[in-house]
Amino acid sequence: MKLATLADGTRDGHLVLVNREGSHWALAADIAVTMQKALDDWTEVEPRLRARANQMASGIVPLHPLRTERLMAPLPRAYEWIDSSSFLNHVRLVRKARGMELPQALESEPLVYQGGSGSFLGPRQGIPLSDESWGLDFEAEVCVVLGDTPQGIQSKYAEERIRLVTLCNDVSLRGVLSSELGKGFGYFQGKPATAFAPFLVTCDEVQPYWKNGRLDRDILCTYNGELISQANAGEEMHFSFPDLVQYIAKTRKFCAGTILGSGTVSNTDGSRGTSCLAERRMRETIEYGEPKTPFMKVGDTIRIEMLDDNGVSLFGAIDQEVVAV
């Protein structure tokens, strides 16, 4: 099933069910008023949502046309947003661009950072930018939303903690990140609000693409109208989502609604394109001696989505324009 959050003037909006085609929604707030509430009470709520989804498919419940502009981020705010950098090709290219060494344990130990989670952007919200010299970039990623996850959980038990899957645009300020890396405290100012795709969907809904704890499907990035990435999000994800869960849970537990990201989807095959501008600029530097593509400016647009074999958008599209603030 597919879930979304409809804006209603409140901070957390209200929960709706969305049909497979993403064209219509049905009431779900009578089952759980918000997405967080659904995740908090998942054991009781999930079967009731599934029953409603079946009724939707049978045409028994009233359907309403979905206007994506009315959707908030599925979790408009979350208790934790943890992003990894699990596509090693991305780490290699970006570090090379910065002239930095690779972390010693690159292949054995995930890179993760704690992201800000108090105020996310919806799939059609503008990306606010007040200074173009900050080097605004998009990063197309796959994310999962966890249920309650105990400290010390092992990878083999972690997959069952994954409740929902989606895509995000992990907005980055490249010019700010570089200086933050040297301080050792991690990213902060360089990571403004992250944007999320319209729908959070259950793993069974993305079959047959969910394999080995990864989403084996191409992520499509269209930048200013040009398709610049169709990188595969499966095989080259070095650490699977269950591996990442084991890593983050080593010293603490996580509450339902924790979001965990794959990091920028990136393939070694250059013909697949790039899912962020930093990689594109690095590839240009290798080819031409200097980057050709500037970072994002006010008015630039980025669309991120993933289609099934029939061309149906699995999570709906992130489609954002950079706006001046």
Place this chain on the structure above:
Amino acid sequence: MKLATLADGTRDGHLVLVNREGSHWALAADIAVTMQKALDDWTEVEPRLRARANQMASGIVPLHPLRTERLMAPLPRAYEWIDSSSFLNHVRLVRKARGMELPQALESEPLVYQGGSGSFLGPRQGIPLSDESWGLDFEAEVCVVLGDTPQGIQSKYAEERIRLVTLCNDVSLRGVLSSELGKGFGYFQGKPATAFAPFLVTCDEVQPYWKNGRLDRDILCTYNGELISQANAGEEMHFSFPDLVQYIAKTRKFCAGTILGSGTVSNTDGSRGTSCLAERRMRETIEYGEPKTPFMKVGDTIRIEMLDDNGVSLFGAIDQEVVAV
């Protein structure tokens, strides 16, 4: 006024008002069911809570004896927990202990990291530890809780966004942090769940100690029954809380309930003691050539509090024991 969260079997507990002495509580959940809800709707909720607090002081509303064991962290989970390292003496000692260079912009640019905020420890909850080699340490800090804070806010307007003040124990795993610093992605496994003092209090409640955006009062740390710190939390806090708000809000906004920490309270005057073991060990190394105090082991206890001139505990005491998991 003083606010707290009483455990009731739900994830977020329910809101109560606490009298000045911290001995009794009165119902507040009929005004705002949880602490987060009170912060979400602060403009409408605050005057009603203040009216109830006045009724408490006048003996008009029923009072119930407060058992601190029944309190959760005032925000059992929060949407953001951002910790700084604003006592530069702490940064200097800890980096020296690690043999690391100081950040270049130490005095002009705050060090902040994004902490995990999905599952906090209450003031009497045990600190879970599964491996003593991780180098468990406490860190006594002052924290503020923000109301909605817009991107780009300037320091001079930031103080009015501070809703509430408290103390925390920013639990750290020193052996894990060291290796994480080198990766550049910030702290993650090295920062397990943070513990908070029983009460969140308004700034007027901590007069005359709230000065220049800092809490000018000694923080008391009692480790295994021995008072080992009475460091002043005011003057040597290099960046004030409003300065920190301006820094964190440069590239994004924050939602009500965001928690912001001072970092370990630390004074250059060694006779004030230390508010974490890492500093104590560094001072021992300077004096004796090696550290004498080991990191925390199962069964060790740490008590952190702050008293007013009459000996009343301003925020109630954090009083935790390390427990094996």
